[in-house]
Every structure is written in structure tokens, then in C-alpha cells.
Amino acid sequence: MSGAGTLSDGQNPLPFDPYASRETLRLTTVYATPWTYDPATVDQAAGRPADVLNLGRLARYYNTSDQQLPRVLRREVLDCPSLTWQRWRAGEPVSAQLWHFLVPSGQVIVTLTLDVPGTLVEAIPLLEDLYYASITCAGQPLEQLAADRIGCTPNGDGTVPGFLPERHQLVFRSVDTPDQAPDDDVIQRVIYRTDLPYRSEHSSIRYPTELNRRPTTVGALGPYVSLIAGHQDYIENCVLLSAVQAVGSAARLREIRAVAYTYVHRFRHRTTGPGDAHDRRTTLEDISEGLSQLEVELSYSVEVGGEIGMLVPALRVESFHQELFAAIGVTERAATIGQMLNRLGNAIAAELTSVESMEQRAADRRRVRTVVAVTFVTTVTGTLSLLFGFFGINARQVDDHRSMFDDHYTPIYALIATILLCALAIFAGMRLQERWEERRDRRRRHTWESTHRLLAREAGAVILDQPQPIPRSRRPESRTRPSRTTPHY
Incomplete structure (x- = not known):
């Protein structure tokens, strides 16, 4: 706690950190950038947030989880x-x-904080300038100034990549009495950055419960601007x-x-020819590897x-954090994109x-x-080996003066033919069996009856007989049909 603090009501009043007291408005604009560092290379350069910002009694929680929360580069x-x-x-500010x-992802987020005099409505044009970065410092645009300070070099075309579309503005104001709280x-004029009336039933402004608990505290969140009034300095820093985390x-x-x-x-323009299986597999493996990194x-x-509730046990901080992510739409969009990645992964797996x-x-x-x-080679060589092996033996059945095609050798040829026929018969029999x-x-019935009988056998289900059709009773006729021979007039 800094200063004397603020005492609560009761017999034993508890001291609280003093509420922020300043005569000016504090306007903070958070810009997302395409500049990214490898977090492992800037661990020494990036300081813990509690070393630079006043985080009060929550400082030790931010320091403990500094690898999971934003850190200060400069x-x-x-x-x-x-x-x-x-x-x-x-x-003038x-x-x-x-x-x-x-x-934590390595992205660099730029923040410009201004303390300006005037009222909230008078600051609306300045909020518009800050949102679109229509600011110059000594004739240098804000985007160029921020890029130079971080060491961003120009692209091949000589231009320096500027801020990304994602950005959010914070308006901080001191409130001493309930009468000073903005209505x-x-x-709505501050959050929508326009000095026009509106209909309250058509508004996307969110009011976190914990930030509006006291008569002198106000917390209103919009997709692009948030107004925080009457809170302590360490809450404003949180x-x-x-x-910064939400914009990143x-x-x-x-x-x-x-x-x-x-x-x-x-994936849609992949090759689909039967001869391009290797190229298809290579393409699909590359996409699958990229999808795993995106996941x-x-x-x-x-x-x-x-x-953030698991890291910083503070109701006001957690309430603002969750409502801000919901107001920006990060939570719902993340779920949608997660489903898109999952379905693309399923399509790649099927392919x-x-x-x-x-x-x-x-x-x-x-x-x-x-x-x-x-x-084929084995059959031919085996047959020839059997034949030539017979003629090569030293036996009286082999006559050196007879030709190998003589009728004398018919039995051996018949034996070889019989062996080949037996092999062919065995092959044909196995094929017929298959x-x-x-x-x-194919004739086996895979119907619901088979499933029910399986359940009856394994799980004890009971199969009832087919019910007899209920005879349809004839409805009594309300009147007697006229005879065909009776004429009608």
C-alpha cells in the first residue's frame, strides 16, 4: 500500500490502497504489431511487469507468472x-x-499513454486520432517511431510494416464522489467515440460486476474502448x-x-492423380505438420x-480480463477457428x-x-531340374543311345505332367474355396435382427415375438345406404 490509504467502515477499519487521484484524463491505446521476437532471445531484455509498473499487492503474482503474462521491453x-x-x-498533453x-507468444505490442486535460466528451476527437494512429512526433509518424525504437528494418519495398488492425483503448479517470461518476x-459517447445520443437497448457495452461494485467505481467495456473510473492505480495497471494480452x-x-x-x-488444389500419390502424401504431411503448430x-x-484467475487471484482483475476477451470476441472466434482446424485435420487424415x-x-x-x-520361374526351373536330374542319374533306366524324346521315357514325362496337374488342381481348389x-x-445378413440377437446373447436382452396385427374394427355406418334400384329425386 502506498500513502496513508483509505479506511473502510466498521469498528476495525481495514486500510486499502488509495484510489487514483489525478486532475487529468489518462488515455492509453494498445496497438498490435507484426513484429515478433523469439522469446528465448529476449528473456534478459524484457523485464517483469512489477519491476516497472505499480501492481500493489498483486506484484508477486505477476512476477511469479511473468513467463505467461506480458513483459515490458522498453x-x-x-x-x-x-x-x-x-x-x-x-x-496539449x-x-x-x-x-x-x-x-508470451513473442509478439511486440506498442502502447501509447497520454495524460490530457479536459472532460471525457472533449477527449473523443483525441481518442479517434489515437485509434487510427493519426499522430506524429517531431514530424515522424507514430508507427515509424515505434518501429525505429524496436529496431524494425524496412521490407524489400522500403516500407516499414505498421500496426495491425487489432487495438484497444483504455480511458482512466479519477472519481472522488458518486456525483463525479460518469453517467x-x-x-456510451466515450466507448463509441462519437458525441451522439443512442438507444440503450441497442448497445454492446459490458459492465463487469466487480468493477462497478462501489458508488464511486465505474467499469464499462466495449469492443474497442473501455472506461475505467474511480479505481486504484495498481488496478489500472493490471x-x-x-x-495488452487481449490485443496480442x-x-x-x-x-x-x-x-x-x-x-x-x-488442400483444395492438391494433385489427385493416381500417379501422384507421393506428391499428395508430401503435401498432406506438410499441411498436417503446420496444423499441429497452429493447434x-x-x-x-x-x-x-x-x-487469468489461476495466476492472479483478484476479482476485479479477473472480471475485467474475462469480459474484455468476450467483448473483443476472442473467446468465440477461438472456438470457431479451433473447429476449423480440427475439421481440416480430419479431412487431411481421410485423404x-x-x-x-x-x-x-x-x-x-x-x-x-x-x-x-x-x-513361373520356379515352376519352369523346377520342372527342368526334375527332368534333367532324371537324365543325369547313373541308372540302367537311362540309355545313352536313346533320345530324350523317345517313347521309352513316357512314364517320366507322365509323372512330371501329373505333378503339374496336381499343383494346378490344388490351386484351382483353393481358389474355388476362396x-x-x-x-x-456376402450372403450373411447384417441386419438389426443380428444386432438384437447379439445383444440377447451377450447382454441378456429379450427378443419378443412379432406382434400380431390388431384387426381394424368396422365403424358403424350412420345411415342405411339406399338401394340401387330405388330412384332418387
């Missing part, structure tokens, strides 16, 4: 007179700070870290979706980021099964060709 104080705007003309955060109309997760989710669509395009990235960079079947059939054909060739078994399997 912080710079900007020269306020050098800042220029496109829409805002209400004055009191202070300006440029932050670079590193989220619903002011809240809110900032949650916004949203940006990574969009990148995962883009890569998944690339894989879908490759891990979706789980550890997006889905896990939406849960790989088809390729394996094709390769198996090709292997079977090669094996059959090999067996036929070997069997065909008979195939026909028997």
Missing part, C-alpha cells in the same frame, strides 16, 4: 510539444509515454496488462486464421490467455487414408507381379 517518455494531431485541438510490451450517456491474442488469432486458409487453399499456438497464445489405400493397392499389384514372375467363402460372407 519505456520512453516523449516530448509533448513535439506531438501533433489530426482532429484534437483542445490543448501533460505527459506522454511510449511502451513496448512482449507477450450512461457519457460512457487492466493495462490485460488489454486477437492479433495472433487472426494470423492463425489466415494461415489456416492458406492450408485450405493448398499449439491457438491453445497457448490465444485460449490460455483468456484465463491420407485414401493415399495409403492407393499405395497399398499399388504395393499389392507389385507383389502379385513379383509372385507370378517368381512362381470364392465360396466370399459368396457366403
Whole structure:
């Protein structure tokens, strides 16, 4: 606790950290960037958040889980007179700070914090400038300034990649009495960044319960702007870290979706010819490997980021964190993209099964060709070996003065022919047996009756006899039919 703190009511009042007290508004805009570090290479450069930000009694929880939460890469104080705007003309900021955060996935998140005088409604044009980064510092655009500070080099075309579409704004205001708390109309004007009236029944603003518990505290969240009023300084810093985590997760989710669509395009335009099995397998294996990486990235960079209660046991922090992820739409979109990756993986698995079947059939054909060739060679060589072996023995049945085609050797030729015929008969009998078994399997009935009898045998189910049809009773006629011979008038 810093300062004297605030005492609670009761006989034994408990001291609490003092609520933030400042005469100016604090506007913080969080920008997602395409700049990414390997987290293993910047562990020493990135500091723990509690070493730079005032996190109060929650500092030790953030330090313990610093590998799972955003960390601070660098912080710079900007020269306020050098800042220029496109829409805002209400004055000059009191202070300006440029932050670079590193989220667990390695993404760099840029944050610009301004302390400005004026009211909430007067700050709406400045919020518009901040959201679209319509700011220059000493004539240099904000995107170029942030890229230079992080060491981002230009692309091949000479341009430096700027901020990504994912961004979120935080508006912090001090509240001393309940009368100073902003009303619903002011809240919607700030969150929608427009000075226009609205109908409350058509609004996407969320009010976390824990941030609106006291008369002097306000917490209102929108998809792009959030208003936090009347809370302690360490809660505001925790809110900032949650916004950094949410923006980083949203940006990574969009990148995962883009890569998944690339894989879908490759899957749809794969080769399908029977002679391209190897190319198909290679393509499918590459896509499958990429999908496994996307699955891990979706789980550890997006889905896990939406849960902070296990790391920081604070109701207000957890309430804001969960509502912010829901307001931005990260939770629902992550589930949708997860299903898309799962279904694409199932399609690839089915295609790989088809390729394996094709390769198996090709292997079977090669094996059959090999067996036929070997069997033919074995049969010919075996027959010749038997024949020449007979003529090569030293016996009186072999006459050197007779030709091998003489009728004297008819019995030996008949024996060889008999052996070949027996082999052919054995082959034909086995083939007939195989065909008979195939026909028997095809005639086997696979109906629901077989299933019920299996259940009756294994599980004790009871099979009832076929019920007798119930005779349909004739409905009594309400009137007597007229005789055909009776004329009708």
C-alpha cells in the first residue's frame, strides 16, 4: 500500500490502497504489431511487469507468472510539444509515454499513454486520432517511431510494416464522489467515440460486476474502448496488462486464421492423380505438420490467455480480463477457428487414408507381379531340374543311345505332367474355396435382427415375438345406404 490509504467502515477499519487521484484524463491505446521476437532471445531484455509498473499487492503474482503474462521491453517518455494531431485541438498533453510490451507468444505490442486535460466528451476527437494512429512526433509518424525504437528494418519495398488492425483503448479517470461518476450517456459517447445520443437497448457495452461494485467505481467495456473510473492505480495497471494480452491474442488469432486458409487453399488444389500419390502424401504431411503448430499456438497464445484467475487471484482483475476477451470476441472466434482446424485435420487424415489405400493397392499389384514372375520361374526351373536330374542319374533306366524324346521315357514325362496337374488342381481348389467363402460372407445378413440377437446373447436382452396385427374394427355406418334400384329425386 502506498500513502496513508483509505479506511473502510466498521469498528476495525481495514486500510486499502488509495484510489487514483489525478486532475487529468489518462488515455492509453494498445496497438498490435507484426513484429515478433523469439522469446528465448529476449528473456534478459524484457523485464517483469512489477519491476516497472505499480501492481500493489498483486506484484508477486505477476512476477511469479511473468513467463505467461506480458513483459515490458522498453519505456520512453516523449516530448509533448513535439506531438501533433489530426482532429484534437483542445490543448496539449501533460505527459506522454511510449511502451513496448512482449507477450508470451513473442509478439511486440506498442502502447501509447497520454495524460490530457479536459472532460471525457472533449477527449473523443483525441481518442479517434489515437485509434487510427493519426499522430506524429517531431514530424515522424507514430508507427515509424515505434518501429525505429524496436529496431524494425524496412521490407524489400522500403516500407516499414505498421500496426495491425487489432487495438484497444483504455480511458482512466479519477472519481472522488458518486456525483463525479460518469453517467450512461457519457460512457456510451466515450466507448463509441462519437458525441451522439443512442438507444440503450441497442448497445454492446459490458459492465463487469466487480468493477462497478462501489458508488464511486465505474467499469464499462466495449469492443474497442473501455472506461475505467474511480479505481486504484495498481488496478489500472493490471487492466493495462490485460488489454495488452487481449490485443496480442486477437492479433495472433487472426494470423492463425489466415494461415489456416492458406492450408485450405493448398488442400483444395492438391494433385489427385493416381500417379501422384507421393506428391499428395508430401503435401498432406506438410499441411498436417503446420496444423499441429497452429493447434499449439491457438491453445497457448490465444485460449490460455483468456484465463487469468489461476495466476492472479483478484476479482476485479479477473472480471475485467474475462469480459474484455468476450467483448473483443476472442473467446468465440477461438472456438470457431479451433473447429476449423480440427475439421481440416480430419479431412487431411481421410485423404491420407485414401493415399495409403492407393499405395497399398499399388504395393499389392507389385507383389502379385513379383509372385507370378517368381512362381513361373520356379515352376519352369523346377520342372527342368526334375527332368534333367532324371537324365543325369547313373541308372540302367537311362540309355545313352536313346533320345530324350523317345517313347521309352513316357512314364517320366507322365509323372512330371501329373505333378503339374496336381499343383494346378490344388490351386484351382483353393481358389474355388476362396470364392465360396466370399459368396457366403456376402450372403450373411447384417441386419438389426443380428444386432438384437447379439445383444440377447451377450447382454441378456429379450427378443419378443412379432406382434400380431390388431384387426381394424368396422365403424358403424350412420345411415342405411339406399338401394340401387330405388330412384332418387
